[in-house]
Amino acid sequence: MATALAAQAPPPKLGEALTILQSMLGDRLSTAHAVREQHGKDISYHVAGLPDAVAFAESVEEVSEIVKVCARYAIPIIPFGTGTSLEGHIAAPLGGLSLDVSRLDKIVAVHTEDLDAVVQPGVTRKMLNTHLRDTGLFFPIDPGADASLGGMASTRASGTNAVRYGTMRENVMALQVVTPDGRIIRTGGRSRKSAAGYDLTRLYVGSEGTLGIITEVTLRLYGIPEKIAAAVCAFDTLEGAVNSVILTIQLGIPIARIELMDDQQMRILNTYAKLGYPQKNTLFMEFHGTEAGVKEQAEMVHDITSENGGGDFSWTTDAEERTKLWQARHDAAWANKEDSPGWGFWATDVCVPISRLADVILATKEDVQKEQLTAPLLGHVGDGNFHMTIMIKPDDPEYLARIEAVNGRMIERALAAGGTCTGEHGIGLGKMKYLRAEHGESVQVMQDIKRALDPQNIMNPAKIFGPSEGPRAQT
Amino acid sequence: MATALAAQAPPPKLGEALTILQSMLGDRLSTAHAVREQHGKDISYHVAGLPDAVAFAESVEEVSEIVKVCARYAIPIIPFGTGTSLEGHIAAPLGGLSLDVSRLDKIVAVHTEDLDAVVQPGVTRKMLNTHLRDTGLFFPIDPGADASLGGMASTRASGTNAVRYGTMRENVMALQVVTPDGRIIRTGGRSRKSAAGYDLTRLYVGSEGTLGIITEVTLRLYGIPEKIAAAVCAFDTLEGAVNSVILTIQLGIPIARIELMDDQQMRILNTYAKLGYPQKNTLFMEFHGTEAGVKEQAEMVHDITSENGGGDFSWTTDAEERTKLWQARHDAAWANKEDSPGWGFWATDVCVPISRLADVILATKEDVQKEQLTAPLLGHVGDGNFHMTIMIKPDDPEYLARIEAVNGRMIERALAAGGTCTGEHGIGLGKMKYLRAEHGESVQVMQDIKRALDPQNIMNPAKIFGPSEGPRAQT
Numbered sequence: 001m002a003t004a005l006a007a008q009a010p011p012p013k014l015g016e017a018l019t020i021l022q023s024m025l026g027d028r029l030s031t032a033h034a035v036r037e038q039h040g041k042d043i044s045y046h047v048a049g050l051p052d053a054v055a056f057a058e059s060v061e062e063v064s065e066i067v068k069v070c071a072r073y074a075i076p077i078i079p080f081g082t083g084t085s086l087e088g089h090i091a092a093p094l095g096g097l098s099l100d101v102s103r104l105d106k107i108v109a110v111h112t113e114d115l116d117a118v119v120q121p122g123v124t125r126k127m128l129n130t131h132l133r134d135t136g137l138f139f140p141i142d143p144g145a146d147a148s149l150g151g152m153a154s155t156r157a158s159g160t161n162a163v164r165y166g167t168m169r170e171n172v173m174a175l176q177v178v179t180p181d182g183r184i185i186r187t188g189g190r191s192r193k194s195a196a197g198y199d200l201t202r203l204y205v206g207s208e209g210t211l212g213i214i215t216e217v218t219l220r221l222y223g224i225p226e227k228i229a230a231a232v233c234a235f236d237t238l239e240g241a242v243n244s245v246i247l248t249i250q251l252g253i254p255i256a257r258i259e260l261m262d263d264q265q266m267r268i269l270n271t272y273a274k275l276g277y278p279q280k281n282t283l284f285m286e287f288h289g290t291e292a293g294v295k296e297q298a299e300m301v302h303d304i305t306s307e308n309g310g311g312d313f314s315w316t317t318d319a320e321e322r323t324k325l326w327q328a329r330h331d332a333a334w335a336n337k338e339d340s341p342g343w344g345f346w347a348t349d350v351c352v353p354i355s356r357l358a359d360v361i362l363a364t365k366e367d368v369q370k371e372q373l374t375a376p377l378l379g380h381v382g383d384g385n386f387h388m389t390i391m392i393k394p395d396d397p398e399y400l401a402r403i404e405a406v407n408g409r410m411i412e413r414a415l416a417a418g419g420t421c422t423g424e425h426g427i428g429l430g431k432m433k434y435l436r437a438e439h440g441e442s443v444q445v446m447q448d449i450k451r452a453l454d455p456q457n458i459m460n461p462a463k464i465f466g467p468s469e470g471p472r473a474q475t
Numbered sequence: 476m477a478t479a480l481a482a483q484a485p486p487p488k489l490g491e492a493l494t495i496l497q498s499m500l501g502d503r504l505s506t507a508h509a510v511r512e513q514h515g516k517d518i519s520y521h522v523a524g525l526p527d528a529v530a531f532a533e534s535v536e537e538v539s540e541i542v543k544v545c546a547r548y549a550i551p552i553i554p555f556g557t558g559t560s561l562e563g564h565i566a567a568p569l570g571g572l573s574l575d576v577s578r579l580d581k582i583v584a585v586h587t588e589d590l591d592a593v594v595q596p597g598v599t600r601k602m603l604n605t606h607l608r609d610t611g612l613f614f615p616i617d618p619g620a621d622a623s624l625g626g627m628a629s630t631r632a633s634g635t636n637a638v639r640y641g642t643m644r645e646n647v648m649a650l651q652v653v654t655p656d657g658r659i660i661r662t663g664g665r666s667r668k669s670a671a672g673y674d675l676t677r678l679y680v681g682s683e684g685t686l687g688i689i690t691e692v693t694l695r696l697y698g699i700p701e702k703i704a705a706a707v708c709a710f711d712t713l714e715g716a717v718n719s720v721i722l723t724i725q726l727g728i729p730i731a732r733i734e735l736m737d738d739q740q741m742r743i744l745n746t747y748a749k750l751g752y753p754q755k756n757t758l759f760m761e762f763h764g765t766e767a768g769v770k771e772q773a774e775m776v777h778d779i780t781s782e783n784g785g786g787d788f789s790w791t792t793d794a795e796e797r798t799k800l801w802q803a804r805h806d807a808a809w810a811n812k813e814d815s816p817g818w819g820f821w822a823t824d825v826c827v828p829i830s831r832l833a834d835v836i837l838a839t840k841e842d843v844q845k846e847q848l849t850a851p852l853l854g855h856v857g858d859g860n861f862h863m864t865i866m867i868k869p870d871d872p873e874y875l876a877r878i879e880a881v882n883g884r885m886i887e888r889a890l891a892a893g894g895t896c897t898g899e900h901g902i903g904l905g906k907m908k909y910l911r912a913e914h915g916e917s918v919q920v921m922q923d924i925k926r927a928l929d930p931q932n933i934m935n936p937a938k939i940f941g942p943s944e945g946p947r948a949q950t
Contacts, residue, residue, distance in 0.1 A: 452927030
């Protein structure tokens with residue numbers, strides 16, 4: 001995982017393939033080190049594996065042609081959007097071509113009457129919402145980064161709104177995909193439901209670029225609620241905060257966002273974003289609905305938090321104030337880095353059935369304290385999903401090994417509770433052994449599918465299932 | 476499709492396989508004609524293809540052992556729950572074994588705190604809801620029949636509540652599946668979201684028994700709303716009713732049910748269920764929420780219907796009255812059969828983006844009138860899904876051909892509008908050519924998956940993609 005990868009020769013026919021791609025793309029094919037580094041290294045703890053070259057595609061036809069060339073010469077292809085994934089998804093441990101689709105950034109259609117939009121994969125979530133501004137509609141899925149929608153589909157991303165609006169699993173209606181042999185196919189459709197054949201849309205969503213390249217995404221949109229109100233509520237104990245969340249979910253209150261930050265995370269956010277909240281375990285919440293509906297929800301949740309040691313709600317109904325609040329939440333990764341200058345971080349991501357959330361969080365906190373690690377906690381706790389962002393002391397392998405052990409125990413705890421090793425980040429390079437622990441024999445079925453759809457193993461190889469050949473050194 | 480199937484020899488090693496199964500199952504293996512007929516013939520227009528034998532399994536281990544025997548001798552396996560599917564899913568055009576899982580009918584666990592339940596595949600939706608009665612929870616998905624939950628997962632079923640609660644796609648969290656070589660695997664999990672590997676759960680949901688046999692289903696449950704109110708509203712024009720639905724959906728009003736019945740369907744239902752509603756185009760609606768929330772939703776919808784020529788709401792808040800209302804709706808297929816004694820019916824099932832619903836319905840009604848067919852209309856119109864139940868005159872091939880043509884034109888219209896040939900019934904034997912029209916090249920990808928996971932093509936062969944060998948006569 002975090003260990004350096006052994007040296008390996010480049011793909012044998014690489015030179016020939018690059019010559020063809022160069023004549024096709026001109027200066028949109030780059031072998032410059034800086035470009036390769038920018039495409040092979042993410043902000044996670046994973047060791048970079050640089051691609052041999054980077055291609056900047058500008059149309060689906062071009063993606064198809066590039067893939068055909070790579071298929072002919074068995075060159076690995078690593079799809080690239082904004083590079084904001086967190087489990088080494090963009091690394092090229094076997095070398096090959098990083099296929100950057102960020103220039104496919106057109107919003108193809110917005111069907112306001114049907115509440116859907118068709119976008120190219122390089123469109124980011126913020127670009128889409130800016131474009132939608134005058135329609136009264138919005139797209140809710142919001143991972144921390146301003147990620148590309150193609151990348152978000154590939155990693156089955158979610159974010160703070162998932163508790164009410166679901167994840168990319170629920171919100172991708174249809175896809176256009178370039179297959180590993182360069183065919184352009186379409187999956188799904190624009191009707192709200194269908195029983196026509198295998199659900200390929202949801203097979204590609206979350207397949208992390210290992211089955212094909214997403215070149216178009218059709219997304220569900222939602223009407224901007226009549227009323228939106230955000231509230232912040234501090235608790236004396238972490239348990240009180242978590243139990244409030246559990247009860248809110250169990251009662252089926254349609255809260256739009258309910259995010260937990262522990263006292264340490266609040267201290268860091270207060271400093272980073274110049275906020276003045278108490279340095280306590282805190283819930284950030286948002287209510288969507290009609291005027292009356294929001295009032296009713298808020299009163300119900302306030303009753304719950306009061307009974308669990310929560311203080312008064314600090315309200316922000318002003319749109320700008322709300323944006324500031326949620327931007328601070330989204331910037332947590334950067335805030336944590338700034339708080340520990342020069343340190344890296346290990347973004348953990350377990351998710352458990354809601355009834356087990358308090359146990360798993362408290363046992364994990366205890367473990368972190370015992371190991372004397374710095375690990376602010378925050379989470380999409382309405383989904384049972386939380387992140388301990390464990391800070392990595394530079395150049396200290398023993399320290400890293402302790403983090404890896406804490407992460408492993410946290411995942412074991414989550415799996416024992418019926419949960420998952422990753423709520424929203426994906427497997428990438430980082431969680432391959434836990435995928436097997438979680439899914440057992442069915443990983444074989446996933447691999448049967450991978451082999452059937454990508455027999456040469458050129459699509460983002462070595463991810464999810466591990467390398468079938470030995471990995472190769474970064475250069 | 477509706478034409479008789481050509482004669483074909485039984486699977487070559489059938490006798491040997493049945494001898495082994497007989498010794499394993501005793502009298503739970505049947506070759507009696509009546510049992511085979513009950514398992515090979517559904518209530519649809521499809522010609523029966525009887526299995527050579529029927530096995531009644533009582534445990535997942537037994538399912539696995541039966542599948543291993545069939546795999547060894549390459550005997551087709553047709554999974555059977557309640558036999559209420561509508562596109563010939565249970566027919567055995569290539570012969571083989573109907574594997575009846577209705578005796579796997581245990582409710583394995585109800586996790587009230589996490590709002591989920593684990594059930595065996597033979598549990599029906601009504602059995603589950605009866606079991607849940609004292610928990611304050613319910614399972615919303617309700618196709619017309621009291622179908623088995625394994626079958627509902629296999630066909631990606633939905634029903635009247637899907638507009639608010641989604642279909643089986645959204646409500647199956649995890650599965651246990653016996654693969655075509657007899658392995659027992661688990662997919663998904665009990666956490667609300669996960670980004671761990673390929674979404675096999677949603678691949679098996681809707682795969683119509685062609686990739687394996689579902690032996691356990693984990694389902695999302697919901698709290699019974701504080702307030703439930705049902706209303707009936709009659710319209711002078713079909714257009715007014717449909718436009719009311721479109722506007723309700725576009726405004727994002729969280730209505731729980733909104734079902735359309737045309738004047739002809741209302742006449743039939745009034746007679747069958749002894750109801751006294753006006754013989755007009757009518758919406759049946761249901762509102763779920765808090766006391767105040769239901770009132771607010773109902774007022775908003777009433778404003779919409781009034782502007783579109785709808786009459787006053789006739790309210791039924793009493794639980795028994797509501798049950799009677801929805802039972803009548805669910806019994807529509809039977810009511811239609813009783814209204815045309817001796818006739819069969821062709822259950823159509825298109826689904827379109829909501830903005831196109833009025834066009835497609837009105838054009839289809841016109842076509843039906845031109846062809847002088849009897850075809851009451853009803854539908855889950857909040858999803859854009861409707862059924863023209865076209866009645867089949869007995870022993871009149873010319874009449875049947877006209878129905879087939881009308882159905883074909885309706886599907887073409889739906890596909891041109893961006894919709895699907897089947898909202899909830901599935902492909903089965905009936906819609907194979909439309910699957911290709913709808914999904915084009917991606918059907919090849921589906922078939923690649925089918926070949927990879929079931930290389931012998933023994934799992935419900937000839938469905939979805941058509942026979943790879945010639946079909947064989949019913950006996």
